[in-house]
Amino acid sequence: MPNHPENREITGRTRVLGILAHPTEHVKAPPAINRIAAERGKDAVMVPFDVAPEELAKVVEALRQIKSLDASIVTVPHKQSIVALCDELTPQARAVNAVNILRFEPDGRLIGGQLDGIGFVEGLRSAGVDPAGMRVFLAGAGGAASAVAFALADAGISHITLSNRSRHKIENLRDRLRKFRSDLSVSLGSGDAGGHDLVINGTTLGMKPEDPLPLDVATLHAGMVVAEVIMEPEMTPLLRAAQAASCRIHHGRHMLQHQLQLMADFMGL
Known part of the structure; x- marks a missing residue:
């Protein structure tokens, strides 16, 4: 059988991969991971698991019992709450205190990893934006935002x-x-993004039409790079405002695209 996703059949031997989210309509990873599985010759399929926050602990405990389940991506709104449900964390996940990928080990242990920030930085670099030395404004302090902050600190930003x-x-x-990088200049701000080279929305604001803007768009100006972690919609209200202000924009999809191979490696594909 040709090794293409559209020609693959699910059998009793197929390994299962999940993506934990709520809701799941916005998730972009399953088709890409399924293509990678096919390219690598692996009999595995990723499916979405729509799990409400209050049910997460029960669901994860149940997932541990599924012998054909190897791993799962974790996304909004579960990246931080799932930390306490893991048996072991990678150094990145421990530093960020958020998990965006799980691996179910044969001995029953649940390993949590964190690849959001690495994917974001690699996405910037692939677009010709080197964050080293930059002054960064980051909206948000949740799982994705924290991961991006640590990865940027590691990439050599100045502030x-x-x-x-x-x-x-x-x-x-x-x-x-500050504990992670003692020489990093860190300040607490409001919605004023003025005076920065790179402006990032690390929140979920922009996924819904009625969401408020994550920052004061009147403070955006030409010469800035304005980036999203949100993937759906691709053009958020923030990016539209940034484009109108003659900023360079950077879509959220780049973060995912540059961590998919890393995710596949972590999941054992």
Whole structure:
């Protein structure tokens, strides 16, 4: 049988991969992971698992019992709450305190990993944007935003301004970043993105039409790179406003595209 996704059949030997989300309509990984599985000659298929936050612990415990389940991607809104459900974390996941990928080991252990930030930075670099030395404004302090912050710190940015509706979350992220890289300049801001080279929306604001903007778009100006972690819709209100302000825009899909191969490796494909 030709090794193409459209020609593959699910059999009793097919290994199962999941993606935990709520809702699942926005997820982009399954078709790409299924293509990678086919390219690598692996009999595996990824399917979406729509799990409400209050049911996550029960679902994860049930998933541990499925012998044909090898791994799962984890996305909004579960990246931080799933940390406590893992038996072991990779160093990246431990530093960020968020997980975006799980591996179910044969001995029953659940290993949590974190590839969001690495994927984001590699996406920037592939588009010709080197974050080294940049002044960064980051909206958000959740799982994706924290992962991006640590990866940018590791990539050599000179300063990061953290902005979030919840003050204690950015204070906590600031303290963890300073421990991670003692020479990094970190400040807490509001919605004013002025004076920065790279402006990032690390929140979920923009996924729904009624969402408020994650920052004051009046402070955007030409010369900035404005980036999203949101993948659906591709053109968020923030990116449209940035484009109108003559900023360079960077879509959320780049983050996923550059971590898919890493995810496949982690899942054992």
